[in-house]
Amino acid sequence: MLRDHALEKKHIILQTLASLKPGELCSYGELARRSGYPGSARLVARWLRDCPDHLPWWRVVRADKRLGLDEHSREGRTQCERLHLEGWHLCRGKLIHD
Helix, strand or coil: HHHHHHHHHHHHHHHHHHHCCCCCCEEEHHHHHHHCCCCCCCHHHHHHHHCCCCCCHHHEEECCCCCCCCCCCCHHHHHHHHHHHHCEEECCEEEEEE
């Protein structure tokens, strides 16, 4: 029963993630709130680590508009590249929209 609830929660959060539009940023906490699970920001972050690549995981950042990933890691560089294509760039570690 608990496993079914966790899978349902993950499914809802990933559906909410899929609804993010190009150029739209969302914090981990905001994604959890929009999904109906306030207080689950860390859970969102954990699930995004294994998120299918077709979902816009790169649009989820920290509440202060900083990357949740190391910008020098492979995943961080990928996130920066994808966000750059949507009009965002890093300035002193913070995302700024063109």
